[in-house]
Amino acid sequence: MDRREFIGGTAALAGSLAVAKPALAQSAELSFFYPVAVGGPITKLIDSYAAGFEKENPTIKVKPIYAGTYQETIVKALTAHKSGTPPVLSVLLSTDMFTLIDEEAIVSFDPFIKTEDDKKWLSSFFPGFMANSQTGGKTWGIPFQRSTVVLYWNKELFKEAGLDPEKPPTSWAQQLEFAQKLTKRDAAGNTSQWGIQIPSSGFPYWLFQGLTTQAGAILANPAGDKTDYANPGVVEALQYWVDLAQKHKVHPPGIVEWGTTPRDFFEKKVAMMWTTTGNLTNVRANAKFPFGVAVLPAGKKPGSPTGGGNFYLSKKASPAEQEAAFKFVRWITTPERAAQWSADTGYVAVTPAAYETEAMKKYVADFPQALVARDQLPTAVAELSTHENQRVTKALNDGLQAALTGTKQPAQAMTEAQAEAERILKSYR
Amino acid sequence: MNNRATATIHGWLLLLPAMACLALFTHWPAIASFVDSFMSTPRARRPARFVGLDNYQQMLADPIFWKAMANNLWFAAGTIPTSIGLALLMAVWVNDKIAGRTLVRMAYFTPTILPMIAVANIWLFFFTPQYGLLEQIVAAFGGRSTNWLGSQDTALYAVTIVAIWKEAGFFMIFYLAALQAIPPSLGEAAAIEGASRWTFFRRVQFPLLMPTTLFVLINAVINAFRMIDHIFVMTRGGPDNATTLLLFYIYQVGFGFWDTSYAAALTCVLLLLLALVAFVQYGWLERRTHYQ
Numbered sequence: 001m002d003r004r005e006f007i008g009g010t011a012a013l014a015g016s017l018a019v020a021k022p023a024l025a026q027s028a029e030l031s032f033f034y035p036v037a038v039g040g041p042i043t044k045l046i047d048s049y050a051a052g053f054e055k056e057n058p059t060i061k062v063k064p065i066y067a068g069t070y071q072e073t074i075v076k077a078l079t080a081h082k083s084g085t086p087p088v089l090s091v092l093l094s095t096d097m098f099t100l101i102d103e104e105a106i107v108s109f110d111p112f113i114k115t116e117d118d119k120k121w122l123s124s125f126f127p128g129f130m131a132n133s134q135t136g137g138k139t140w141g142i143p144f145q146r147s148t149v150v151l152y153w154n155k156e157l158f159k160e161a162g163l164d165p166e167k168p169p170t171s172w173a174q175q176l177e178f179a180q181k182l183t184k185r186d187a188a189g190n191t192s193q194w195g196i197q198i199p200s201s202g203f204p205y206w207l208f209q210g211l212t213t214q215a216g217a218i219l220a221n222p223a224g225d226k227t228d229y230a231n232p233g234v235v236e237a238l239q240y241w242v243d244l245a246q247k248h249k250v251h252p253p254g255i256v257e258w259g260t261t262p263r264d265f266f267e268k269k270v271a272m273m274w275t276t277t278g279n280l281t282n283v284r285a286n287a288k289f290p291f292g293v294a295v296l297p298a299g300k301k302p303g304s305p306t307g308g309g310n311f312y313l314s315k316k317a318s319p320a321e322q323e324a325a326f327k328f329v330r331w332i333t334t335p336e337r338a339a340q341w342s343a344d345t346g347y348v349a350v351t352p353a354a355y356e357t358e359a360m361k362k363y364v365a366d367f368p369q370a371l372v373a374r375d376q377l378p379t380a381v382a383e384l385s386t387h388e389n390q391r392v393t394k395a396l397n398d399g400l401q402a403a404l405t406g407t408k409q410p411a412q413a414m415t416e417a418q419a420e421a422e423r424i425l426k427s428y429r
Numbered sequence: 430m431n432n433r434a435t436a437t438i439h440g441w442l443l444l445l446p447a448m449a450c451l452a453l454f455t456h457w458p459a460i461a462s463f464v465d466s467f468m469s470t471p472r473a474r475r476p477a478r479f480v481g482l483d484n485y486q487q488m489l490a491d492p493i494f495w496k497a498m499a500n501n502l503w504f505a506a507g508t509i510p511t512s513i514g515l516a517l518l519m520a521v522w523v524n525d526k527i528a529g530r531t532l533v534r535m536a537y538f539t540p541t542i543l544p545m546i547a548v549a550n551i552w553l554f555f556f557t558p559q560y561g562l563l564e565q566i567v568a569a570f571g572g573r574s575t576n577w578l579g580s581q582d583t584a585l586y587a588v589t590i591v592a593i594w595k596e597a598g599f600f601m602i603f604y605l606a607a608l609q610a611i612p613p614s615l616g617e618a619a620a621i622e623g624a625s626r627w628t629f630f631r632r633v634q635f636p637l638l639m640p641t642t643l644f645v646l647i648n649a650v651i652n653a654f655r656m657i658d659h660i661f662v663m664t665r666g667g668p669d670n671a672t673t674l675l676l677f678y679i680y681q682v683g684f685g686f687w688d689t690s691y692a693a694a695l696t697c698v699l700l701l702l703l704a705l706v707a708f709v710q711y712g713w714l715e716r717r718t719h720y721q
Contacts, residue, residue, distance in 0.1 A: 012569060022501055075684045104473035105689070190574055192559075201579070255579030255668040260557055269559050338560045390687040397491075401669040 004136035020026045027059040027326035028358065033090035034064060034308065035073035037145075038345065045344050053331050070309065074099075079127040081105045083314060088317040088334040091309040091326040094132035096387035097140050097391075099223045102387060106312045107278060113327045121330060121407060124351045126374075128306055131382035135224065138363030138417075142329050144351040145341075147276040148304045148373045148380050149210045152283060155290040157193070157268060158269040168294035172214070173295040179250035180424070181344025193331040195250035197270040198241060204400045205384055205393055206307055207274055210296050211382050212239035213303030219396070224386040225428040229396055229418035237299070238410040242403050254405055262286070277373035284367070295370035295376040304376055305383045308347065348373045386421075387428040394422035448682060459700060465619040466694035470687070477690065484694035492694065496670045497678040500585060504674060507589040507655035512596040513645055517638075520604030521596065521630065534605070541599040549662035552591045553578075556663070578664055583672045585689065589671050591659055600645045643714055650706050656701060675699050 009217035025277060032050070036042045043066050046168065047152075050062035067073040070093050076214035080086040081103065092100070100106045113122055126409065153167035161181045169175040179195025197205050211220055217233030228234065244251035252270075262279055264270045266286050274296065283291060296304050311329045313322050331337070335353040342349035354360055356373060364370050386392045400419035402408040408416075466484050471477040488494050523534045540548065555562040556577040564574060577587045611634060619629045657676045660666060666673035666681065673681075679699065683692030 072686070078687065079684070084513075099687075141613060155546070188571070188573075190568070201667060253580070254558075254576035255578070256576075257553075257557075264559070266561055298470060388686065391688075394681075394685075398669045399668075401667050405668045405671075407581055407669065 016113045018347045027061070028090060028318075028359075029061045029063060029321050030321060030328060031063045031065060031087040031323050032325075032328075033067040033077050033087040033092075035067055035070045035074055035091060037070055037308075038276060038282060038347075042345065044233075049332055049337070052401065053141070053328055056331070057327065060327070062328060065079075068295065075269065076428060078105060081314065084316065085314050086314040088266075089313050089328065090312050090314070090323045091144055092312055093383075094129075094143070094146070094310045095265055095383050095389055096142055096307070096312075097135065097310070098385060098387045099389050100312060101135075101140060107315045107322065108140050109142060110138055110324070110325070112140075121333075123283060124353055125333075126348075126350060126352065126377055128377040128380045129350055131222070132306060132385055133310055134407065135222070139333070139388055140210065141312055142331070142333065144309055144311050145345070145347045146306060146308040146310075147347055148306055148335065149207055149274055149296060150277045150304070150372055150376065151274055152265060152279075153270060153272045153292045154265065154292065155292055157289075161271070165290070166292070168292055169297045171297050174295075175272075176244065176248060176250065179244065180248060180255065183250045185221045191249070191252075192250050192270065194264075194270045196272040196274075197252060197256055197261055198244075198274045199256045199261045200401065200404050201255050201257045201259075203258070203393075203397065204255075204404070205396045206305060208237065208241065208396075208400055209305040209384055210274065210379070211241055211299070213305065213379075214296065214299030214301060215240075216300045218381065219384045220386050220392075222382070224389075225425050227386060227392060227396075227418060227421040227425065228405050230415045231341060231423060235414050238400065238403055238414060240299075240336060242406075245404065246406060255401060278293055278308065278345060278347045280370060281344065281371075281414075282346070284346075284369075291369075293372045295372060295379075302348060302376075302379045304380050306380045307383050325328075342370070346370070348377070355402045386422050386425060392421045392424055395424070462693040462696045462700075465690050466589065466697050468690050470690040472619060480690075484691050487691060488694060488698070493670055493673065493678060497673045497675050500673060501669070501675045502653060502654065503585060503590055504592070505650065505661075507586070508592045508596060508653050508656075509646070509649040511544055512593045513600060513649060515593065515597040516600030516645065517604055517642075518599045520608055521634070524605060524608045537598045537601050539598065540595045540694070541602075545595070545658035546662055548595060549659035552659070553585075553663055556587055579668060581668055582673045582674065584668060588663060591663070592653075592656055595659075600649070603641050603645055604638065607638050611637050643710065646714075647707065647710050650710075651703065654703060 030057045034046055036043075043064075046064045050064045053062055054060065065087065067076045067090075074092050074096050074251060077086060077090045077092060078100075086385040088103065105133065109122070113119055125143050130139075131144060131147050133139060133141040141209045146186075153168050158178075159163040161178075161309075163178060163181060169178045175196065182193065182195035183191060184193040184345065200207070206344075212231075212234050215233040217237065219228060219234070222227075241251075243396045245253045247350075258275075261273055261275055262282060263271075265273045265283070266288070268289070277293075280293065295302060312405060313325055317325070333350060335349075335351055335357050336348040338351055338354035342354065343345065343359065349355060349360065355371075362403065384393060384396070395417045398414035399408070401411045403413040434665065467479060467481060469479040469483070471479045519537050523537065524529055527533070535563075543551075558574060558576045558579070560563060561577075561671075563577065567573070567575070576581060577583050615633055615637075617628065619633060624632070654674075655676055656674055657680060660672055660674060660677045664672040668679050674696070679692050679695045682688050682695060
C-alpha cells in the first residue's frame with residue numbers, strides 16, 4: 001500500500017466516523033484459512049495484507065490462519081463446517097468447488113454483487129480463471145492464488161549441451177530431442193543429469209493435464225459429472241510421459257516428488273522441469289544460474305491447466321461477517337494488490353488490469369519471465385474438477401502412478417480409472 | 430451412612446474423571462462408529478439412512494482396501510520382530526559397562542523423542558534419488574541409482590525401515606529398565622557357575638524379560654496398525670497405493686472423500702483386528718510368559 005492510498009483510506013474512515021452510520025460501526029471478526037503450496041514467505045505476506053486491510057477498516061478484524069497444504073486446509077475447513085464454526089473466508093483449491101457446493105458449505109458471491117461497480121469488478125478477472133469459479137450460472141469462488149504449469153529451463157546446461165540457451169522446446173518432439181541432449185550418463189549407465197522432470201507425487205493429474213490438453217483431450221465436462229479418462233488423446237499423453245522415462249530414459253524413473261523437484265533443478269540434477277508458476281519467486285531466489293521460463297511445449301496444440309486457490313465464503317457465517325469478508329476479497333483483488341501479490345510470489349495476477357499497473361510494469365521489465373504464465377492463459381483449460389472431486393481424481397492419480405511405475409500399460413490404467421470414475425459419478429447425473 | 434458405603438462412593442468419585450474421559454473419547458466413538466457403519470453417509474440434502482451391510486459389501490469389493498490390508502500385514506511382519514529384536518540387542522549392549530554408555534543410550538533413544546513429521550522429512554532427504562544420503566552411499570560403492578520412495582518395489586520397504594528405526598529406540602527403554610530390575614546376584618551366581626555370556630542371556634535374562642517382551646509386543650502390534658504420520662510426508666500412500674496402510678486409507682476415505690460411513694465400517698474392521706490380536710496376546714500368551 002502506498003502513502004496516497006493510506007491517506008485516502010484514513011480520510012474515508014474519518015468521513016464515515018463523522019456521519020457515524022451504525023452499520024459501519026458494527027465490528028466483525030473475519031477468520032480466514034489459507035494454505036501454502038509453494039516456497040517463499042507466504043505467511044508473512046498474508047499477515048501484512050491483513051494488517052493493511054485492518055488499518056483501512058478498523059471495524060473489521062482479520063484473523064489469518066495458516067492451515068497447512070491445500071489438502072489439509074480443506075479437511076480443516078470442512079471439519080469446522082460440520083462442527084458448526086467454520087472460518088468466514090477460506091482459500092481452497094478451485095477444484096473443490098463442487099465438493100463445497102454439495103456439502104452446502106459455501107454461498108455464492110452473487111447476492112453481494114449489487115452496484116455497477118461490483119459487476120465491473122466481477123467481470124474484471126481473466127476468463128480462464130473463472131472457468132473453475134462458476135457453475136450453474138453462479139459465481140462460487142473468486143480467483144486469488146492462481147497458477148498454470150510452466151516450463152523452467154537451465155540456460156547454463158543448455159549451452160553446455162550445445163543448445164541455444166534462449167530457445168526452449170516448443171513441441172513434444174523438440175522437448176524429447178532437447179531432453180536427450182541434456183541427459184548425461186556415465187560409463188556404468190548411471191545418470192548424473194536428467195533432461196526433463198515432470199513431478200508425479202501427490203497430484204500427478206495436474207501436471208498430466210498439461211499433456212492431455214496438448215493432446216487435445218479434455219478430462220471432465222464443465223458440469224463436473226462426467227470424465228473422459230479413457231479418451232485416446234489421454235492415453236497418448238500418458239504414453240508420451242511414460243516413454244520419456246522408460247523408453248528414452250531422459251526423465252527419472254518411478255514417481256518424482258513434487259516438493260523436491262525445484263531442489264533437483266537448483267542442484268542441476270535436471271535441466272528442464274515442469275512446475276507451477278507459483279514457484280517463480282522461489283526459483284528466482286535459489287537458482288544460482290540463469291534460467292528461462294516458457295509456456296509448455298505443444299503437442300497437437302499448446303495448453304496447460306489453470307490451478308491454485310479461490311476465495312470461498314462460508315454459508316454458516318453471519319451476514320455481517322460475510323459482508324466483511326466480501327469487502328476484504330474486493331480489497332485484496334484490486335489491481336495494485338494483485339500485482340504486488342504476483343510479484344511477491346510468482347502466482348499469476350488475477351486480472352488483466354493488474355498488468356497495467358506501474359508496479360507490475362516495472363517488475364516485468366526487470367523480470368520478463370513473470371509474463372509467461374499470463375501469456376499462456378489464452379490456451380489454458382479448467383483444472384480437473386468434478387463432484388466427489390478427491391475420489392474421482394484419486395482414480396486417475398492411481399492409474400497414472402501405476403503406468404509411471406510400470407505396473408500397468410497406459411491404455412489399461414486409463415480404462416480402469418475411467419470405469420471407477422464412472423461408478424462414482426453416475427448418481428450425480 | 431456406614432463406612433463401607435462412603436468408601437464405595439469415594440472410590441467411584443475418584444474413578445469418575447478417568448471413566449468419563451474413557452467413555453467420551455474411547456467407548457462412545459467406538460460405538461458410534463459401529464452404528465454409523467450400518468448407515469449411509471449423510472449428505473447435505475440426503476440424511477443418513479439404514480443400509481445394513483452395504484458398507485461391508487462395498488469393502489469386500491474394494492481393491493484398495495485389500496491392498497491396504499496386505500500392505501499393513503507386510504508392514505507389521507517387517508516392523509514387529511525386527512524392532513523388538515533390535516531393541517533387545519541394543520538394551521543388552523548399553524546395559525553393560527561400556528565406554529560412553531550414556532551417549533550411546535541417548536543416541537539410540539533420540540529417534541523416539543523426535544516428532545514423526547520431522548523424522549519423515551529427514552528420511553525423505555535420505556531417500557531422495559541422485560543426491561540423497563542413501564544414494565551417495567550406494568554410489569560410493571558403485572551401485573545403481575534407485576528411486577526408493579517412487580518405485581512400487583521399494584516404497585513399502587523404505588517406510589518400514591523408517592518405522593523400525595523409530596520404534597527400536599523406544600522399546601529399548603523398556604528392556605533397559607527390565608534388565609536393571611534383574612537382581613545382580615543372579616549374574617554373580619552364573620559367573621561362579623562358569624556360565625557363558627550367551628547361556629546367561631538365554632537361560633536367565635531372556636526368560637525374566639518375557640513380561641516386558643509381551644508388553645512391547647502388544648505395543649508394537651498397535652503401532653504397526655496405527656502408523657500414519659510418516660506415510661503422509663513421505664509417500665501419501667503412493668505410488669499407486671503401494672504404501673497405503675489401513676489407517677491412512679481410513680483417513681483418506683473419511684476426510685478426503687467425506688464418505689464417513691464407509692470410513693466407520695473400515696474403522697470397525699481395524700478395531701476387530703486389534704481386538705483379536707489383544708485377545709490372543711492377553712488370553713493365551715500372557716499365561717506362558719511368567720517365569721516359574
